[in-house]
Amino acid sequence: MDIQLKRGLLDVCVLAAIKNEDSYGYQIVKDIKPFVEISESTLYPILRRLEAAELLTVRSAEHNGRLRKYYHITPLGRQRIETFKKEWSEIISVYNFIVKEDVGNDKT
Amino acid sequence: MTKHEFLSRLRDLLTGLSHEDIEGSVDFYGEIIDDIVESGASEEEAVAALGSAEEVAANIRSQASADEDEHDRCKEDHSEQAEEEKTVCDPAAKSGSDENDCPGEDFENIVIDAGDADVRLVLSDSGKLEVDCPDSDIHTFYTVSVENGTLMIKKTEDGKRYNLFNMKWHMHIGINQGSDEITVSLPARRYNKLRVNSSMGCVKADESLSFVSAEINTSYGDVIFSSGVTDELSAKTAYGDLAVTGIAPNKLAVSSTCGDIKLSSVKVVGHVSAWTANGDVKLTDVTCKDLTCGSTAGDTKLRDVIADGSIICTNVHGDIQLNKCDAKSLRLTTKFGDVRGTLLGKKVFTVTTVLGDVSVPSCESGEQCIVTTVCGDVSLSLE
Numbered sequence: 001m002d003i004q005l006k007r008g009l010l011d012v013c014v015l016a017a018i019k020n021e022d023s024y025g026y027q028i029v030k031d032i033k034p035f036v037e038i039s040e041s042t043l044y045p046i047l048r049r050l051e052a053a054e055l056l057t058v059r060s061a062e063h064n065g066r067l068r069k070y071y072h073i074t075p076l077g078r079q080r081i082e083t084f085k086k087e088w089s090e091i092i093s094v095y096n097f098i099v100k101e102d103v104g105n106d107k108t
Numbered sequence: 109m110t111k112h113e114f115l116s117r118l119r120d121l122l123t124g125l126s127h128e129d130i131e132g133s134v135d136f137y138g139e140i141i142d143d144i145v146e147s148g149a150s151e152e153e154a155v156a157a158l159g160s161a162e163e164v165a166a167n168i169r170s171q172a173s174a175d176e177d178e179h180d181r182c183k184e185d186h187s188e189q190a191e192e193e194k195t196v197c198d199p200a201a202k203s204g205s206d207e208n209d210c211p212g213e214d215f216e217n218i219v220i221d222a223g224d225a226d227v228r229l230v231l232s233d234s235g236k237l238e239v240d241c242p243d244s245d246i247h248t249f250y251t252v253s254v255e256n257g258t259l260m261i262k263k264t265e266d267g268k269r270y271n272l273f274n275m276k277w278h279m280h281i282g283i284n285q286g287s288d289e290i291t292v293s294l295p296a297r298r299y300n301k302l303r304v305n306s307s308m309g310c311v312k313a314d315e316s317l318s319f320v321s322a323e324i325n326t327s328y329g330d331v332i333f334s335s336g337v338t339d340e341l342s343a344k345t346a347y348g349d350l351a352v353t354g355i356a357p358n359k360l361a362v363s364s365t366c367g368d369i370k371l372s373s374v375k376v377v378g379h380v381s382a383w384t385a386n387g388d389v390k391l392t393d394v395t396c397k398d399l400t401c402g403s404t405a406g407d408t409k410l411r412d413v414i415a416d417g418s419i420i421c422t423n424v425h426g427d428i429q430l431n432k433c434d435a436k437s438l439r440l441t442t443k444f445g446d447v448r449g450t451l452l453g454k455k456v457f458t459v460t461t462v463l464g465d466v467s468v469p470s471c472e473s474g475e476q477c478i479v480t481t482v483c484g485d486v487s488l489s490l491e
Contacts (some may be wrong), residue, residue, distance in 0.1 A: 024139070024143070025136060025139055025140050025143070026139070026140050026143035026144065026147075027143075029140075039159075039167065040136070040137065040140050040158060040164075041133075041164050041167035041168050042167065044132070044133060044136045044168070045168070048132065064146065066139075066142055067139075068139055068142075068143070069135075069136075069139060
């Protein structure tokens with residue numbers, strides 16, 4: 001997938017991965033991997049960016065005698081997912097336009 | 109490789125990034141390794157699953173430079189989005205006073221807190237102050253005021269949330285066709301202090317303006333500075349490039365973490381410092397008293413650089429290239445790069461290298477030039 005396209009989608013994917021319950025780094029990667037290729041070193045800057053934008057918050061909690069960071073979506077984060085869903089229809093219409101052009105060219 | 113070995117190798121490889129970036133990455137990977145081990149792998153397997161520390165470090169760094177690319181849009185034309193959601197913020201209107209009585213004229217300092225917008229400073233065609241910033245019908249994103257002789261442009265709380273609520277679809281998929289821009293058109297005269305802070309934006313100051321001193325800070329944007337400065341210019345960017353041309357201040361300090369630095373046609377009375385961690389440093393036609401410069405990962409190129417006092421150039425990985433440069437004393441250091449080029453005037457060379465080949469003229473008398481490398485070759489000649 002185009003790298004620019006992927007980078008933009010990953011932000012929303014990460015928010016989606018924590019929208020139902022708080023999650024942690026390794027789990028987020030496992031959840032997203034089946035759909036979009038993501039590595040741990042790609043995830044880290046995204047988490048920091050989303051935290052800086054107040055789309056998620058971070059807390060450390062004890063797990064098996066060590067600290068693990070859990071990421072929690074904020075109302076702003078949810079808003080961003082909603083906006084994304086809403087505006088996706090614009091992308092679909094652009095996609096339809098592109099596909100239509102293709103068919104036209106094939107005929108000539 | 110054990111977890112401990114992996115993390116300490118990673119820490120070494122990230123040298124040059126901020127302390128926060130390094131420790132944050134190391135904590136993050138430590139936790140991931142623990143989690144993989146907990147899911148049933150051995151420590152060795154968990155570390156192996158992440159790839160080599162070199163790959164991981166390169167990935168973290170390239171992510172940083174990808175962020176840089178995304179925000180590298182100073183060079184793009186802003187005319188398109190300029191039509192959208194922009195109004196002229198007139199300080200006179202904001203303060204509710206009579207149009208003829210423009211408080212906008214009564215200032216000598218300028219402070220701009222741009223948030224994520226680009227900032228562009230230009231000469232006013234009409235001879236009047238005009239501030240053009242992103243706005244909408246409902247919200248005020250910036251306030252413009254004049255207080256105690258200072259023009260202040262600040263982002264409001266609404267403004268800070270603007271981008272989150274008003275993301276266009278193309279921004280979601282990573283296509284950013286340029287950001288909002290604050291354009292400040294200033295009447296022609298010399299201003300005292302200019303201070304600009306921007307997180308995401310680029311900062312451009314036109315050659316037709318002049319300031320006593322200027323301080324520019326941005327995290328992601330480029331800085332292109334060609335306004336006149338008489339006393340001191342200090343410019344910093346974390347991810348952007350920095351270009352300064354045609355100025356003659358008393359003092360000049362520029363630095364970047366990931367970007368390149370270019371200085372050209374600069375005459376400085378005192379000290380010049382130019383540092384970057386990951387980019388290249390390029391100085392062309394620069395005169396000054398003393399110069400300190402260098403890059404951790406990049407090359408340093410000096411052409412027609414003349415210092416009355418000393419030139420101290422310190423690289424780690426990159427080459428040092430000099431072309432018709434001169435100073436009373438030169439100290440050129442790079443661990444892994446080569447040192448090459450031409451100097452003016454007689455020099456007494458003192459070269460220390462572990463593995464490099466050395467080719468320098470031998471002079472009995474002249475100014476000092478001390479060159480130190482570990483692996484790099486040294487090849488200098490005199491003109």
